[in-house]
Amino acid sequence: MNTNNHLRLAFITLILSAVYFAYQPALIGTLFYDDFVNIGRLDQVKDLSSMIEFVFGGTAGPTGRPIALASLIPHVADWPNNAANILRANLFIHLLNGILLFILANLILQHQEQIAETQRFWIALSAASLWLVMPLLASTTLIAVQRMTSLSALFGLLGLIGFVSGYRWQHTDPKKALVIQLTGLAIGSLLASLAKESGALFPIYALIIDTLVIRQPKIPAWLKLARQLPLWASLVFILFFLSPLMQDWTATDASFGWSPLARLQTESVLLWKYLGLALAPQPTAFGPFHDDVQIITGWPVFISIASFMIWLLVGFLLRHKTPWILFAALWYLGGHLLESTVLPLELFFEHRNYLPIFGICLSLAVLAWGLPGSIKKWGPVFFGIYILLQAAVLYGLTTIWGNPLEAGENWVKRHPNSSRAILHLVAGYHEEYGNPSYALLFLDNIKGCNDCIDVKMQALIYSCGFEEPSQTRQRFADLERLARRGKASVALLDSLYLFHDLDHRPCPPLERQDLLHLIKDILDNPNFGASRYQIHALYHAAIFSDQLGLSEDALKYLREAELLDPTVMPILRLQVAVYAKIARLDQALAAIERRRHLANRSPTISDTDLDRLVSEITTSPPNPDHSIERQAR
Structure with missing residues (x-):
C-alpha cells in the first residue's frame, strides 16, 4: 500500500471514528412509542417457536419485515433494558451504509470522464461524510425500530453496488454484465423489501443512475433494452399502484381524516421542509414526534409544486452540461415515492430521507469540486467546513437526546x-x-x-x-x-x-x-x-360487559368486531371464552370453524392455533380476562 492509499485509509478511519464519537451521547437506550408497538414482543421470544412467530408475525407493513425483525433476535436477552445495545448496533449499520454509499459514489464517478481519478475518491468521500453526519438522519439510528429503515438501505445499497459494478463487463462480456447487474439488483431489492417495503424503490435508483450519469457509448441495443426494461417496468408498476386507478384519491381515510390527494398536496410542502432541515439544521429542530403535523392547503402547495417543476426543468435543460442537478431532484423525489405521496401513512418522519437525501449530498460534492476558474480551489475547502458544521449540529443534537428530560421538554416546546x-x-x-x-x-x-x-x-x-x-x-x-x-x-x-x-x-x-x-x-x-380503532374499543367494551355479567352485550360487541375483521385472534379467544362461560360450547366451536374457512387468514390464526383453542374449551374453558388480554397487547 503506497503513501496515498495510507492517507486515504486514514481519512476514512478518522471520519468513521468522528461519526461514532458524535453519536455516543445519545446511545443511552431511550425507547419510544413505535418501538414498543413494533418490537415490544421481543420479551415473548423464549424458544424456536416463539422466535419464528416474532420474526414472521410483524405488522409494521405488508411484508411483515421479517429480516429487520430477525436482526433483533440477538437482543432478546434482557429486553427492554438492553435498548442501548440495539442503538449501538443501529449506529454500526449506519456507518456501514456510509461506507457502501462511498463505494457506490466512487463506482458511479468512474463513468464521469470529465472528473479526474484523483478527485473521484475525495468527491465520493465528502458526499458520504456529509450524509453520515446529517442531523436529519439521526433519528434513523437513535430510534430502535428504525433498524428497519437502515437495514433495508444496507441490502439495497449492496444490490446497487452490484448493479453499477456490472458496467465494467458491458463491452467485453455483455451477457455477464447483464446477469450480474439484474441478479445483484433483484436480490438486494428483495432483501431490502423484506426489511422495509421502501426497498422496492431500488430499481428506480438504478434507473436514475443508468439513464443520467452512466456514459454508455456503442453498447449493443439489446443490452440497453434488456437492462432498462425491468427498471422501467418497476417504475411503471409503482406509479400505477399509486395512481387513481388503484387508489381512490378523493376518499377520506377514516384512520387519519384526510384523502390521498390532500396528503399528496401536503407532502409537496413537507418535502421542502425536509430539505431545509437537511441543509440548514439546528440541534433542537429534530425529534421522534410529529403527530401534530396537519394537512396543508392553498398557496404553499402551489408554490412548492411549482418549485419542484422549476428544479426539474432546469435540471433537464442543463443535463448535457451537468447531469447532477436533475440527478439530485430525481433521486430525492424517487426515494420519496412510496412514503411521501398518497399511501395512508402519517405525514412526517425524518427517517424517510435516509437514502433520498444522498442524491443531493453527491450532487453538492460534485459541484463543490467542479467550480470553475479562480474559485475552483475554494469549493472543497468550503464543503469541508460545511461538513464540520453539520457534524457540530449532530453532536449538539445527540447531547440533547442523551438527556431524556431536556430532550422531552424540547420536543414538547417544538410540538x-x-x-x-x-x-x-x-x-x-x-x-x-x-x-x-x-x-x-x-x-x-x-x-x-x-x-x-x-x-x-x-x-x-x-x-x-x-x-x-x-x-x-x-x-x-x-x-x-x-x-x-x-x-x-x-x-x-x-x-x-x-x-x-x-x-x-x-x-x-x-x-x-x-x-x-x-x-x-x-x-x-x-x-x-376506522376499523382498527373500532375493533380495539369493541374488545374493551366486551371485556367490561363480561365482567359486569352482561354476557349477551359482550357477545354483541364481539360480533361487531368480527364483522370488521374476523382474523383478529384476541376477539376470537374472547368470544370462545364468553360462550364457554355460559355453557354454549356449540356456538364457541362454530366461531372457531368460521375462522378456519377464511380465505385470507393471518399467520396468527393458523390451524394449529385453532386446534389448540378447541382443545382448551373441551377440557377447561379459558379465562376471558388474562389469556386473552396478553394476546391483545
Whole structure:
C-alpha cells in the first residue's frame, strides 16, 4: 500500500471514528412509542417457536419485515433494558451504509470522464461524510425500530453496488454484465423489501443512475433494452399502484381524516421542509414526534409544486452540461415515492430521507469540486467546513437526546400539540421523581393539545389512588366530554388495559360501568371511525360487559368486531371464552370453524392455533380476562 492509499485509509478511519464519537451521547437506550408497538414482543421470544412467530408475525407493513425483525433476535436477552445495545448496533449499520454509499459514489464517478481519478475518491468521500453526519438522519439510528429503515438501505445499497459494478463487463462480456447487474439488483431489492417495503424503490435508483450519469457509448441495443426494461417496468408498476386507478384519491381515510390527494398536496410542502432541515439544521429542530403535523392547503402547495417543476426543468435543460442537478431532484423525489405521496401513512418522519437525501449530498460534492476558474480551489475547502458544521449540529443534537428530560421538554416546546411528545415527557417526569405529582402538575398546565384524549387519560391514570376520589371523578368527567369529539389515539385504547383488573388495581371512585360508558362515547366519536380503532374499543367494551355479567352485550360487541375483521385472534379467544362461560360450547366451536374457512387468514390464526383453542374449551374453558388480554397487547 503506497503513501496515498495510507492517507486515504486514514481519512476514512478518522471520519468513521468522528461519526461514532458524535453519536455516543445519545446511545443511552431511550425507547419510544413505535418501538414498543413494533418490537415490544421481543420479551415473548423464549424458544424456536416463539422466535419464528416474532420474526414472521410483524405488522409494521405488508411484508411483515421479517429480516429487520430477525436482526433483533440477538437482543432478546434482557429486553427492554438492553435498548442501548440495539442503538449501538443501529449506529454500526449506519456507518456501514456510509461506507457502501462511498463505494457506490466512487463506482458511479468512474463513468464521469470529465472528473479526474484523483478527485473521484475525495468527491465520493465528502458526499458520504456529509450524509453520515446529517442531523436529519439521526433519528434513523437513535430510534430502535428504525433498524428497519437502515437495514433495508444496507441490502439495497449492496444490490446497487452490484448493479453499477456490472458496467465494467458491458463491452467485453455483455451477457455477464447483464446477469450480474439484474441478479445483484433483484436480490438486494428483495432483501431490502423484506426489511422495509421502501426497498422496492431500488430499481428506480438504478434507473436514475443508468439513464443520467452512466456514459454508455456503442453498447449493443439489446443490452440497453434488456437492462432498462425491468427498471422501467418497476417504475411503471409503482406509479400505477399509486395512481387513481388503484387508489381512490378523493376518499377520506377514516384512520387519519384526510384523502390521498390532500396528503399528496401536503407532502409537496413537507418535502421542502425536509430539505431545509437537511441543509440548514439546528440541534433542537429534530425529534421522534410529529403527530401534530396537519394537512396543508392553498398557496404553499402551489408554490412548492411549482418549485419542484422549476428544479426539474432546469435540471433537464442543463443535463448535457451537468447531469447532477436533475440527478439530485430525481433521486430525492424517487426515494420519496412510496412514503411521501398518497399511501395512508402519517405525514412526517425524518427517517424517510435516509437514502433520498444522498442524491443531493453527491450532487453538492460534485459541484463543490467542479467550480470553475479562480474559485475552483475554494469549493472543497468550503464543503469541508460545511461538513464540520453539520457534524457540530449532530453532536449538539445527540447531547440533547442523551438527556431524556431536556430532550422531552424540547420536543414538547417544538410540538405543543403532539400528544406523543407530551406523554413521553410526563412518563419521564414520573420515572425521574418517583411519583405522579410533577407529571400531574405539568399535564394540568400544558397550553396545547386541547383535544388530545390520550393526554387526559394519562392524567386520570396518574390520579388513580394518588389524588382524592373527587378529583379523580372530575378528571374522568373531563375525559368523558372529550371522548365524544377528541382526536383518535391508539395510546388511549392501550391505556384501557390498565382498568381491566379493577379488583386488584382499584381507581376509586371509578367502576366498570363508568369505563363502559367511556368506551361507548369513544365508539360514537367519528374520529375513531376506522376499523382498527373500532375493533380495539369493541374488545374493551366486551371485556367490561363480561365482567359486569352482561354476557349477551359482550357477545354483541364481539360480533361487531368480527364483522370488521374476523382474523383478529384476541376477539376470537374472547368470544370462545364468553360462550364457554355460559355453557354454549356449540356456538364457541362454530366461531372457531368460521375462522378456519377464511380465505385470507393471518399467520396468527393458523390451524394449529385453532386446534389448540378447541382443545382448551373441551377440557377447561379459558379465562376471558388474562389469556386473552396478553394476546391483545
